[in-house]
Structure formats: structure tokens, C-alpha cells
Amino acid sequence: MFKVKQHDLLGRVGQLRTRHGVVETPALLPVVNPLKQLVPPREIRGMGFEAIMTNAYLLLKNMKDEAEAKGVHEVLGFDGVVMTDSGAYQLLVYGGVDTTPEEIVEFQVKIGSDIAVILDVPTGYPAPRSVAEATVEETIKRARALFNAERGKALCVGPVQGGAWPDLVERCAREVASLPFDLHALGSPTRVMEQYL
Template sequence: MLSRNFTYNLQYCNTFNRLFTTNMSGNKPLVFNILSECKTSKARVGKMTLPHGVVDTPVFMPVGTQGTLKGMLPEQLEKMGLQIMLANTYHLGTKPGAEVLRKAGGLHKFMNWDRPLLTDSGGFQMVSLLKLAEITEEGVKFQSLNQQKAEVMLTPEHSIEIQNAIGADIIMQLDDVIKTTSPDENRVKESVLRTTRWLDRCIKAHQNPDTQNIFPIVQGTLYKDLRIISANELIKRSVNGFAIGGLSGGESKDDFWKVVHLCTDLLPKEKPRYLMGVGFAVDLVVCSALGVDMFDCVFPTRTARFGCALLSIGQLNLRKAKYAKDFGPIDPECWCNTCKNYTRAYLHGVVTQLPVACHLLSEHNVAFQMRLMQEIRDSVSENRFPDFVQNFMLKLYPDKNYPSWIKDSLSAVNMELL
């Protein structure tokens, strides 16, 4: 936990920042303009202006766990045109720790990235990484792996304190995370009500409302009535955007899209909607059609480390022997440095063996996600999003054996497949 001295310094520093920024600008730290809307589905194209720059939406945010994407430098990501990335509060709070980050002048300076950042609350990591986490009204209690198994508590206030020291443009409230497939309705209800109470504690503890945006998280797992209660409570608070949490946790795709569809109906149209933990290409296309503006997932960079490159027709496992004499690029249509300069045969020889392969594949996979989101945005802006979705799905399922959840979810927003 933080020392008293550190807490005092942090408060002093944040109070100063707040006065300074209010005097300097008085502007909202997030302005969201909807530039185009699909006439058929709920897809929209927006421009989100944050203290560290502009983000075009719908956007996919790669996850830089400890202040960097594994195998990629921030300047390389900037050169590729990446506008925003995510960092994990749990990992950063553990190492280097809030005090070092504060002394460094925040994570932007520390990691040499001056574009927008988003941090999670740390709660999800604790519950998923630490088997011994216990949730009480006060916060998430867990055994620290670093401090000789000492018991520590992550409270809403502590999560915001660390996130204030990190200084990301968007920060997340601490929420009461439970398994999506939990059969215990009373426990789900408790998590919904507690998440709202924790949001109020987070807002109260937030020291930088002029430079950092807190996003609340809609909970309620697969219970429609609880999702409605959660969203309706959260939208009463004065915040600049919302997240949909508790999905991608083992639920069926049928349940998944219905909850997303419901939540985008419930959340205010004029504010950005962030669907947490979603990053498969097909999910990005469907959920953009359902009206989601922001996504994040470790998948594209994690799968790169295992030698898998993303393609519009699926994944390419470069470890397979058949690529040993394949002198073509991963994807001839890709603009990334890896596809311009390296062959599948070269990559086959180095994947999962040399760190350089992790870099080359991560660059391609990040570029793939960026290109996909650009295609989604362009097709909405040019009023041809339904055609784009039809062609995208046909490439992925050339035999037209579309999974029923894809047909049903698109049909719910007036789109039919070829």
C-alpha cells in the first residue's frame, strides 16, 4: 500500500495539476463528435478528442501491459499511426509502482508515448490472476505476490489514486467482476449494485477530472433486467463515456451479442461506448454494427508471440512446415513493414525462436487490426457498410456456412448476408 508521505505528495501534486489545467483551459477532457452513421445498422464513425490527441472511432486499442506492447517500441506504433493504447494498472502499480510513475511525470513521459492512453482499474487482473482474491464492500482483497504474501486491498480509491499517477486520458472505475457464466443471480445483482457504489467512490476520489475521464462499467452478466438496472444507474452520473464489462468470459456467442445489442440501446448515443476484452476480427465487425465505438484485447499481440499472423480469411500459423519454402509475404495487401520486407519462409524460420519474430508478427497483427477498423470507418462514412460486412463475412466463410449468431446479430440491425 502507499505510504502516508506518498499519499500526501500525490494529493498536493494532483491539486496543483487540477488548478493549473482548469485555469489553462476549462475544456472537457473528452469531446465526442459523431461524423457519420450507418443508415441500416447502429454503426457510427466518430472523432474522440482527448487531452493527448484525437482518436478515430470505432477503434481497436492494443494492450501494452507494462507501458509497452511486447516486442514493439512506442515510436514504431506512432509511425504506424496508432492513436491509442491500453496499459494495465495492476501491472504498473506493482512495477514500477505509482510513486516512480508520479516522479517520472506520468506514464506518457515514462514510456515515451505522447498519444492517448487508457488504463483499466486493476480489478479484473486481480480476480483473474490471483486465485486468492476476495471481494468485500471495501474492495478487492488479495495476497500480494511481491510483498512476502502480505494481504493487501485494492479499493476504488486506491485504483483511482494509481490511475491518477499514471495519468491516462481514460481511466476505468473499479468494478465488482464476477464470472459471466455465474449461475448465482443474487451475486450478480450484488455486483451490479456494488459497481455503482464503487463508481461513486471512484468519482469522489478522482483528482484530475479536467485531464482524465472516468468510464463506468455496465455489469449484470447475461441477465437482461440487471443490465438495464446497471446502465440506468450509471448514466445518471456525470461522465464522458461508458464501458460494457463482464463479457468475453466464456458465454455463448448467442448470449454475447444480445447483451452488446441491449447495452448499446441503453447507453446514451452521444457518448463513446467501449466493449472490454473483445478483439477477434469477426467480433469487431459485428459489434461495430451493434454500435460499439472502442475495443481492446490482448489477442492480436499474444497470438503473434505464438507465431500466428492475422488475415482476413483467418489465421496463418507460421510454425507449420508448409511455409518453409513460401516466399510470399504474410499478406500481399498489407502495408506493414513486415509484409513489405519479409517472406513467410523467413518468418517460419524464426517464429517462437527469436525475439525479432515477436516484433515482426506483432507489427503485422497490430497493422491488421488498424486496417480493419479503418475499413469499417471508411465504409460507414461512404455509406456502404452493409456491403463491406457482406464481403468481409463471405471472405471468412466462402461456403456461406455462417454461424447462426452472426446471421442473427446482423439481422437484429437489419443486415442480411449474401
């Protein structure tokens, strides 16, 4: 699990223990498209990255049998920590996914994900308050339904939604934090982060 090694004010350095190794934090996880690996994960490992992130939904829809038979580490050719996302990004971009919250968590466990993310409902940015409220409600509902799902040895992530509405982010964070997830993540920051760059 997570251990703080040093801290200074609100910053901290730590270690995240998984079944495929320890990740020193803070950490940057390169995102690997399992369908077109422009930079092979072995090379990413050779660059010193301890962990990568990939999309379980793309694996489910395009390589299900192979991923279940071999596991995500062998399919990607990466012996470090692999975090899998649930397809929520596809939900945000395309408006839907062809899976259920239960199926995608079960699949992530089957393929041996070290860190699995539940299928939340991204708020997006910018989003009207009514949309943000609906995504928070549905994310909380799914988190409550899924926190008891079979996890195998995977660490399970409970995402926090709410977009640009601080009170909704706070509410979602409190609700999700009250459930026994191993990790928490702030969802839907992609556009904000892209603007920052």
C-alpha cells in the same frame, strides 16, 4: 470529449478528444503490459494506432514511484492517448487486488492517464444470477462513490456489469449512466469475445 461525425442506423463514426490527442472511433486499443512490452508502444504508434490501453494496477504495484515521477506516457514511451484499467481484470482472474477503488483512481490521475477506469467488480462469464446481482450492486456503489473523485484532466469511465443477465446489464447501465462519467464501458466481455473469435 466525444463528437459524432457520421451515423448510419445504429452505427456511428466519431472523435474522442483527450489531452493527448483525438481518437477516431470506432477504435481498437492494443493492450500493453507495462512489465513486459513484447511490442514496444513506439512501434504500435508507428503502425498507426492513436491510443493504447495499459494496466494501472500493475504500474501501481510494480513501478509506482517511476510512474508517478515520469507519468504513464513516458514510462511506456507512447505519445498518443493512454487509457488505463483499474485492476478489475486481476480481480476477476485472481479474486482480489491489493488496492482500494479510491487509491487506484487517484493513481491514474497522478500518472497522467488520458482515460481512467474506476475499479468495478467484474461479473465474469458464465456467472450465476446471485453473483451477477452482487457485482452489479457493488459496481453501482463504487460508481456513486467515485464519480466525484478528483479526475484531473482524465476522462473517467463508468463500467457496466451484469454478465449474461440482460435485465441486470440494463439496470447497471441505467444507474451508471445517471452519473456524470465521461464514457461508459461494458465490463467482463473477455470470455464472450474470445469465444466469438
